[in-house]
Amino acid sequence: xxxxxxxxxxxxxxYKRLNRSLKILFWFILVSxxxxxxxxxxxxxxxxxxxxxxxxxxxxxxxIALIYFFISEKKYWKISILIMSLILxxxxxxxxxxxxxxxxxxxxxxxxxxxIVITICIGYYVQILxxxxxxxxxxxxxxxxxxxxxxxFSGTLLLFLFARLIFENxxxxxxxxxxxxxxxxxxxxxxxxxxxxxxxxTS
Amino acid sequence: MQEINIIVILxxxxxxxxxxxxxxxxxxxxxxxxxxxxxxxxxxxENQEKLIKAEIDTKERxxxxxxxxxxxxxxxSLSSMRFIVGKMDPKLEGVKELGATVSRxxxxxxxxxxxxxxxxxxxxxxxEALGNLVNNLECIPIDFTxxxxxxxxxxxEKDVQLAMFRIVQELINNIMKYAEAKNVTxxxxxxxxxxxxxxxxxxxxxxxxxxxxKHPRTLGLKNIQSxxxxxxxxxxxxxxPQRGTKVTIIKPLV
Numbered sequence: 385x386x387x388x389x390x391x392x393x394x395x396x397x398x399y400k401r402l403n404r405s406l407k408i409l410f411w412f413i414l415v416s417x418x419x420x421x422x423x424x425x426x427x428x429x430x431x432x433x434x435x436x437x438x439x440x441x442x443x444x445x446x447x448i449a450l451i452y453f454f455i456s457e458k459k460y461w462k463i464s465i466l467i468m469s470l471i472l473x474x475x476x477x478x479x480x481x482x483x484x485x486x487x488x489x490x491x492x493x494x495x496x497x498x499x500i501v502i503t504i505c506i507g508y509y510v511q512i513l514x515x516x517x518x519x520x521x522x523x524x525x526x527x528x529x530x531x532x533x534x535x536x537f538s539g540t541l542l543l544f545l546f547a548r549l550i551f552e553n554x555x556x557x558x559x560x561x562x563x564x565x566x567x568x569x570x571x572x573x574x575x576x577x578x579x580x581x582x583x584x585x586t587s
Numbered sequence: 588m589q590e591i592n593i594i595v596i597l598x599x600x601x602x603x604x605x606x607x608x609x610x611x612x613x614x615x616x617x618x619x620x621x622x623x624x625x626x627x628x629x630x631x632x633e634n635q636e637k638l639i640k641a642e643i644d645t646k647e648r649x650x651x652x653x654x655x656x657x658x659x660x661x662x663x664s665l666s667s668m669r670f671i672v673g674k675m676d677p678k679l680e681g682v683k684e685l686g687a688t689v690s691r692x693x694x695x696x697x698x699x700x701x702x703x704x705x706x707x708x709x710x711x712x713x714x715e716a717l718g719n720l721v722n723n724l725e726c727i728p729i730d731f732t733x734x735x736x737x738x739x740x741x742x743x744e745k746d747v748q749l750a751m752f753r754i755v756q757e758l759i760n761n762i763m764k765y766a767e768a769k770n771v772t773x774x775x776x777x778x779x780x781x782x783x784x785x786x787x788x789x790x791x792x793x794x795x796x797x798x799x800x801k802h803p804r805t806l807g808l809k810n811i812q813s814x815x816x817x818x819x820x821x822x823x824x825x826x827x828p829q830r831g832t833k834v835t836i837i838k839p840l841v
Contacts, residue, residue: 509613519621521614531610538606542598546591562599 387567388417391574398582405454406525406581412447413574419443438480438490441497445472448533452504455526457515461507468500489551494544498537505534525581532573539566639813647749654704657696665693698723705752712741713748717755717775717784724759729768731759735775740782743838750814751784751838754822757807758786758834766790768831781820781839789831 395402395410402410419440426433449469456462476493480486508530512521521527540563543550550559672686701723708716714735721733740748755773762768768790776783815822820838827833 506609509609513613513617513620516617516620516624519618521617527613534609535603535606538602539599541602542595546595549591550595559595 387571388413388420388574391571391578392417394575394578398578401582402578403581405451406578408447408450408454409529409574409577412444412451415443415447432487434487434489438486438493441490441494442473442476445469445497445501448501448504451529452508456508456511458511461511464507465504468503472497472500489547491544491547494547495541498541498544501533501537502541505530505537523580525577525579528573528580529577532570532577536566536570539563636816639817643750643813643817644746647746650703654700657700657703662693662696662700665689665696669693702756705749708745708748708752712739713743713751714738714740714775716748716752717773720752720756720759721773727763729763730770732770732772733774734772736777738777740775740777743782747818747838750818751782751836754811754814754836755784755786757811760807762786762788762790765793766832767793777840781837783838784836785833786836787827787831787833789827792826792830792832 392410392413395406395413399407399410419436423433423436426436446469449465453462453465456465472493475496476490479490479493483492484490508526512518512524512527518524543559543563669686669689672682672689675682675685677683677686701719705716705719707719717735718733721731724731743751759771759773762771766788768788771786771788774783774785776785811822815836818838820836823835823837825833825835
């Protein structure tokens, strides 16, 4: 939970120099902190935080979709992001309201979210390869962000797919350490993204 | 549960491996593609420069040939004619007029020949050639002032000097045609930046900066740009807030 704080701090310090998409990322991080705090509060008060856990992917995907919507230059790719968002939200509503209950961990929704985010990441890579604008991709913030998301969502894809089984059989097992480890990595990538995002980009 | 554990661990490892593989591939591929694209741009630029050079060389060769033909053939014929007219009895009807016409024609041929191939440039350098160019403009109702520093410019290659001379010629043509200027100053100097020619006028500043529908390729702007590229220089056009235009050509010294 606390590993996200440095990225929020760096984002806040360089906020004025960030572009629109990185500002959205900053707000997403702030919302994530609040969400985590609420979850933790529920845990401390021995209340179920499952509803928060099930709603978080919708918020998370909304921000990610917005970030990639604004950095994409191609109209067809913007439309694709909108269509994918619509699919995920309809699917989430279906799984939460009709198929399952909001108080049960929604692993399918997470799985579909992961697949869609991976698709968006690969789509972004295709775009930058076509543009061939930068020789050193590692100097661009969105390359780091996309790589972070690709690794995180690839790594958690199967964990979330089998989440219910894992929860039932080994609720405090090492599986969640993998997720925590990936989350810490992603939070560090946020710091790099903000740091590069406040510099002026050159080829 | 054991099976699921294995699936999750192996599957996650495989997915992470795949993701990192994709990232490495993207970085390497992008770098290679960028380098390839740079190479293509470089080759394209080189080809373009070669084309411009070939075009300018051909044009200059043709102008040189015409100038020599004019000078050696028509010029010589006119000289013979003047000699014959000189021997004729001036009291005869039309001899005086004939003499004057032959003289005028000889001068015109010389002027055209000199425009096509500036002989001063052949013998001396851009410094003297520009002075000569300005002197030949005495009959035009614009006050031309030419200044230069004490440096010697004969070290420059002849084709570079010729290109610089042509640029000034085109600029003066444009001023005479469109600027409605009264005063024109031309300055040649050498600085740390390179060799600099500044042509400024007090005209209306209405010289288009690029070929337009109204002036399609008539301004010789393409010629100016080609020649600037040919000498590897730069051109800057500034409009004065009140009146006139200032054009600066810089040929960097390697």
